Amino acid sequence: MTSLFYPFRALGYVNEGVPFVEHRRGTEHFVTVSAGKAFQVYNCERLRLVLVGPQGDADITALAVKGDLTFAAHGRDIVVCRRTHRVCVFGGHADTVTRLFTFGPRLYSICAGGRVLGWDIGKDALDHLDGKRSSAAKRAADIYRMPEGFTPTCICHPDTYLNKVLIGATDGRVLLLNVNTGKHIYVFHPNNMLNPSGSAVTCLEQSPALDTVAVGLGNGRVVIQNVRVDRTVVDFTHDGSGRAIRSMSFTTGNQDPLIAVGSDAGSVSVWDLEKRRLRTIMPGTHDGAVTQAHFFLGQPVLMTGGADNALKQWIFDNADGTGRLLRFRAGHSAPPTHVEFYGEGLRILSAGDDRALRVFSTIQDQQSKELSQSHVERRAKKLGVAEQELKLPPIRGMAWCEVRERDWANVVTCHAGETRAYTWRLANGVLGEHVLQPPAKMGVKRRNLGISNKVGFPISAVAVSACGNFAVIGNEGGEVHRFNLQSGQHRGVGQVSAIQTDGANKQTVTCGFVDGVVRVWNFGEQKLEGEMDTGVGCVAASLHRPGALVAVAGADRVVRVLDIAGMRRVRSLRGAQTQVKSLQFSADGRLILANSADGAVHVWDVPAARLLQTMRMSRDSPVVGLSLSPNMDMLATVHEGRRGVYLWANSQMYSAPGARLAGASTRVAGSDDSDSEEAVTTEEEARETLGAGSDAQRRRAPEPVAPGLATMAMLPKTQWASLARLDEIRERNKPIQGPKKPKEAPFFIPTTYNADDPSKAAVFDVDAVIDDSDDEDGAKDQKRGPSGLDAEIRALGPWDASTMTDDDAAELGDVLDFFAAEIPSGRNFEFLNALLAHFLRVHGGALQARESLRLKAEKVRAAAKATWKGVDDLLQEVRCALGFFGGVAGV
Numbered sequence: 001m002t003s004l005f006y007p008f009r010a011l012g013y014v015n016e017g018v019p020f021v022e023h024r025r026g027t028e029h030f031v032t033v034s035a036g037k038a039f040q041v042y043n044c045e046r047l048r049l050v051l052v053g054p055q056g057d058a059d060i061t062a063l064a065v066k067g068d069l070t071f072a073a074h075g076r077d078i079v080v081c082r083r084t085h086r087v088c089v090f091g092g093h094a095d096t097v098t099r100l101f102t103f104g105p106r107l108y109s110i111c112a113g114g115r116v117l118g119w120d121i122g123k124d125a126l127d128h129l130d131g132k133r134s135s136a137a138k139r140a141a142d143i144y145r146m147p148e149g150f151t152p153t154c155i156c157h158p159d160t161y162l163n164k165v166l167i168g169a170t171d172g173r174v175l176l177l178n179v180n181t182g183k184h185i186y187v188f189h190p191n192n193m194l195n196p197s198g199s200a201v202t203c204l205e206q207s208p209a210l211d212t213v214a215v216g217l218g219n220g221r222v223v224i225q226n227v228r229v230d231r232t233v234v235d236f237t238h239d240g241s242g243r244a245i246r247s248m249s250f251t252t253g254n255q256d257p258l259i260a261v262g263s264d265a266g267s268v269s270v271w272d273l274e275k276r277r278l279r280t281i282m283p284g285t286h287d288g289a290v291t292q293a294h295f296f297l298g299q300p301v302l303m304t305g306g307a308d309n310a311l312k313q314w315i316f317d318n319a320d321g322t323g324r325l326l327r328f329r330a331g332h333s334a335p336p337t338h339v340e341f342y343g344e345g346l347r348i349l350s351a352g353d354d355r356a357l358r359v360f361s362t363i364q365d366q367q368s369k370e371l372s373q374s375h376v377e378r379r380a381k382k383l384g385v386a387e388q389e390l391k392l393p394p395i396r397g398m399a400w401c402e403v404r405e406r407d408w409a410n411v412v413t414c415h416a417g418e419t420r421a422y423t424w425r426l427a428n429g430v431l432g433e434h435v436l437q438p439p440a441k442m443g444v445k446r447r448n449l450g451i452s453n454k455v456g457f458p459i460s461a462v463a464v465s466a467c468g469n470f471a472v473i474g475n476e477g478g479e480v481h482r483f484n485l486q487s488g489q490h491r492g493v494g495q496v497s498a499i500q501t502d503g504a505n506k507q508t509v510t511c512g513f514v515d516g517v518v519r520v521w522n523f524g525e526q527k528l529e530g531e532m533d534t535g536v537g538c539v540a541a542s543l544h545r546p547g548a549l550v551a552v553a554g555a556d557r558v559v560r561v562l563d564i565a566g567m568r569r570v571r572s573l574r575g576a577q578t579q580v581k582s583l584q585f586s587a588d589g590r591l592i593l594a595n596s597a598d599g600a601v602h603v604w605d606v607p608a609a610r611l612l613q614t615m616r617m618s619r620d621s622p623v624v625g626l627s628l629s630p631n632m633d634m635l636a637t638v639h640e641g642r643r644g645v646y647l648w649a650n651s652q653m654y655s656a657p658g659a660r661l662a663g664a665s666t667r668v669a670g671s672d673d674s675d676s677e678e679a680v681t682t683e684e685e686a687r688e689t690l691g692a693g694s695d696a697q698r699r700r701a702p703e704p705v706a707p708g709l710a711t712m713a714m715l716p717k718t719q720w721a722s723l724a725r726l727d728e729i730r731e732r733n734k735p736i737q738g739p740k741k742p743k744e745a746p747f748f749i750p751t752t753y754n755a756d757d758p759s760k761a762a763v764f765d766v767d768a769v770i771d772d773s774d775d776e777d778g779a780k781d782q783k784r785g786p787s788g789l790d791a792e793i794r795a796l797g798p799w800d801a802s803t804m805t806d807d808d809a810a811e812l813g814d815v816l817d818f819f820a821a822e823i824p825s826g827r828n829f830e831f832l833n834a835l836l837a838h839f840l841r842v843h844g845g846a847l848q849a850r851e852s853l854r855l856k857a858e859k860v861r862a863a864a865k866a867t868w869k870g871v872d873d874l875l876q877e878v879r880c881a882l883g884f885f886g887g888v889a890g891v
């Protein structure tokens with residue numbers, strides 16, 4: 001069965017903590033990073049995304065690059081890709097692969113179990129597999145035996161050492177191995193004197209000097225060892241934190257001899273090797289471990305990657321030798337918990353536990369950014385603390401309006417434990433100048449709860465008016481406060497736990513978590529207009545602004561749809577197995593989407609009051625927030641334990657006409673419910689639905705969803721609406737100048753003869769009129785415009801009722817029979833009514849002239865009346881349920 005949404009892409013992944021790989025193609029530098037289950041390639045000059053690799057079955061644990069080949073370890077398997085095309089899979093490890101290293105025509109891999117394998121990756125070895133990109137080719141590999149108790153951790157190649165590599169171990173030893181013979185050449189103990197307990201070797205890096213290798217240890221020390229004579233050249237402690245060293249890099253060329261060291265503490269220290277002293281230390285380089293550091297060849301530019309989902313470039317051109325941030329790319333360093341489509345759906349706002357508010361572009365990835373929080377980086381550097389400590393608390397809710405984006409702050413957020421709401425200028429990407437602080441007011445609730453008059457209640461909900469001038473905030477004490485966003489001034493007080501504002505600035509809807517009462521307030525006067533008791537605590541709410549409906553999720557797992565104009569409940573939506581956490585109306589008001597505590601996404605049909613589909617995600621990454629785009633073509637979700645924003649395409653927007661969604665419960669690929677009988681929809685299967693349907697189906701107009709329902713022809717409005725104004729159009733387009741005398745015609749004029757029987761009655765086929773597809777012989781039909789349709793209709797009968805013959809009457813009767821049969825089908829509703837109106841306008845006099853035609857016209861009138869009655873009944877039901885359908889276009 002078809003899934004309503006299928007995977008499209010993920011936003012916000014920059015570097016998922018696996019050491020990146022820098023490589024050159026010609027004169028350009030590129031860096032390959034992990035982005036969850038896929039790898040990405042950035043151009044280092046501007047950190048612009050250039051390639052995205054195929055998605056694997058598990059998260060990437062190690063990367064390596066050689067030429068056009070990229071090697072990505074997914075658990076125990078190594079996927080080989082030529083650029084973005086999957087070539088084959090190397091399988092031979094029993095544990096997760098932790099390191100990959102290319103050396104000559106070989107790829108060496110180390111797994112968590114301590115096994116070292118070598119794979120042949122020469123041109124001849126992979127060429128014959130290029131046509132088997134989808135196969136999981138099992139390749140025979142060289143297996144290298146390690147010394148007793150030797151568990152490998154890292155690997156590197158010492159320059160000029162032919163066929164030899166250095167392998168570090170967990171017990172502090174380093175092995176020099178001949179990869180051709182498998183012979184153990186020598187075992188080094190670089191940290192015996194420094195750490196008798198034998199701290200683990202965590203990384204190895206070849207220096208520009210021959211025979212010299214830097215050894216990073218798990219106790220935070222770095223040893224530069226001469227491997228030719230087995231002697232320590234220099235050693236130092238990274239930053240005094242005692243955290244493990246994860247990466248090292250040397251400058252090359254004519255630059256000062258420096259080594260940059262990154263650790264699990266998130267800091268980078270730079271040492272002057274010539275003077276053997278610390279040059280600078282950069283605390284808080286990343287909000288997590290620095291997984292990789294790399295000096296570009298011959299440049300004073302250092303690139304770092306961290307476990308905080310960021311890539312940064314630092315240039316050391318300051319007079320004091322310190323570095324400054326040159327450019328960077330970053331995403332959320334902690335999983336986001338809130339997501340909102342902004343404006344027309346080209347941008348997405350997201351926030352999470354990393355205390356950051358970010359905006360992602362769905363079109364240009366490089367336009368994504370984090371909104372600034374008043375020079376946090378500068379203040380953190382001055383105070384010597386991490387940036388995270390100076391940022392605002394995690395965001396609990398957000399609201400926005402794009403109307404005043406260029407004038408003043410247009411985004412409002414509330415934060416965990418904060419008694420104030422904050423404003424943001426999205427146009428400038430900065431924190432707004434106003435902080436919305438409810439005025440101190442001693443009340444019975446505050447005294448009873450023992451809360452200080454100055455402290456107040458934490459803000460729990462926010463909303464922004466449709467005009468963009470006002471922000472409405474509610475606190476945990478049940479108060480609602482209105483502020484002017486331009487001045488930041490307080491403009492009134494009410495009561496709340498969840499807030500929604502209508503599209504006309506007339507009403508504000510608030511929901512109570514404790515009392516379960518939904519109240520409707522006059523927006524301008526802050527007076528209560530009415531209330532509805534749901535009988536259960538309200539957990540979340542969503543207002544359909546164009547209409548008068550509010551959806552309220554109760555603590556009893558039922559979503560209630562309330563009509564705030566009539567102050568009554570119109571629908572009760574059931575089907576959620578656990579409590580609903582958040583919900584949203586679709587732009588047309590026909591669907592409600594919600595995510596529940598078990599991580600599932602539910603989609604309800606509001607008019608039909610039925611559950612359309614339930615999407616169950618993997619138990620490892622349940623959905624914690626969702627947002628549907630204004631065009632309803634994309635669904636954005638954020639997941640527990642995932643730092644990206646996932647986009648899902650709406651299959652009903654992109655599928656072939658006639659592909660309909662039945663009520664279903666779908667388990668999205670990645671779920672581990674092996675005993676479930678629900679349908680599993682993969683991305684490939686979902687994409688196949690885009691081409692579903694025969695050629696004839698694609699040429700025809702959409703079929704009605706159910707018998708008796710009207711379905712539009714999906715034609716441009718000008719093709720049918722102009723039929724009612726043809727006389728006015730002709731008058732407007734009448735030529736100003738008179739006709740000119742044509743040139744003399746040639747003596748011989750070619751003639752044509754139509755052999756078709758002119759007395760044969762025409763078959764009026766609406767699909768033939770609107771069809772613009774290729775015929776079987778490859779010819780392309782001409783789509784008829786208003787003038788062409790007018791000519792076709794006038795040719796169906798006499799020009800004057802007084803001159804009508806029996807053949808003319810029979811032809812008009814055939815057309816009336818066609819309308820009587822086609823109108824009840826519901827197809828091409830607006831187009832068919834436009835044709836009927838123009839047909840009656842042209843041939844109305846002829847139809848009145850004969851009794852037989854009047855009887856047939858009466859059948860057409862009855863069929864049209866029945867069809868319009870069905871439409872009116874449906875509209876009346878929709879008005880009650882949705883409140884915004886004001887009429888249907890028709891002639």
